[in-house]
Amino acid sequence: MRSLLQQERRAAHIRSMFRFMLRRTDLTMKMLKSLLKYVLYAVVLAVLFIDIWRMVSRFLFNNELPFLFGYSHVTVLSGSMEPAFSTGDLLIIHRENEYRTGDVITFWESGNLVTHRIIEKKPDGDEVITKGDFNNVPDNSPVGITQIAGRVVWVISGLGKFILFIRTPFGLLLVMAAGAMALFLPDWISNLKDQEGR
Template sequence: MNIASAKRADKFSFATVIGVVLILILTPVLVVNFTLIFKSFVYPNEVPGFLGYKPFIVLTGSMEPAFSSGDLVIVKEVEANNLQLDDIIAFREGNAVITHRIIEFEQNGSSYRFITKGDNNNIEDRRPVNVEQLEGQYIFRIRNLGNFAMFMQTPVGMALFIALPLLSFLLYDITRRTVHQRRQAQQTKNLEAELKKIQSQILTLDRFAKN
């Protein structure tokens, strides 16, 4: 293999690696995107989740320093009887979702409620939380991703959320095809040059034979 061929092979291999990386990254993103969008249409009054996990945007500083306004928190669906004191839970309060810490349990026979409070608040929340209000248990946060997530909930953001992975796949496919076509064209060119060389050698041998 000559130097030019080696360089072309390296470029082709690099494009292949990039393609594999894009597929590994973007395929899960597309699956999650379509799942969340589908669930948001089917269950408009519920927060869409994926594999039992739900994202929530923090709008206030009531839980500082655990997490701050503008953060994105991830909660996991959990059975109410598995929760303990000091756990942080997300629960519905009217049209909003609040993420506060459990400071007390209130039990009445077989049913119970949670008394919650924001870490940065001076008093506990006004009303106890019923089991039916529970959205999940806080798992972790992603700093400052909430504002970006709010943008992604707009029509433009939703369109980009779907379009960007698709465009990435499309650009990769175009690049892959272009590289393949150039490689094929170069191989054809090399083959034609080799044929001309052989024809020239045959003509030379033919002249020697006649002489």
């Protein structure tokens, strides 16, 4: 009789623990969904803000490479700096007052942005010699200090491909659709569940 009573108590305790774990799991899932939703909001807003800032800078200030607080970003389009970074990587660059030998810089050359390493500074300090790490010889002509956009301070592997994609009409449409889904889909699903519960 006593063992039967103990078994019933154990079973009731296990059922109680199971219900508690289910409630806790449900709460954890709600928190995870909420967190994911806000992370998606933040990413969509950041992407839109950066692209709007680029468009405004380009059209109002005729600035091809807009900076925010001294920082900008460029995407690697060639393998001339392998293995330091690869095609499709995103580079965060920062404007500096002075550039040193060994710095990896992004500079303007014939209307295009190039990112190579400084291998030598000219004695007058107005020009530097650059070379891609993967290249066998230095670049053809010295780079004037005024041509330098900034020094590479951070490399984000592969993100440049995504940035290039979202600048296409299809990519921008996809980001906007993802943002709209993040805004409206959770409420829509919640309303469907409420209607099923009635």
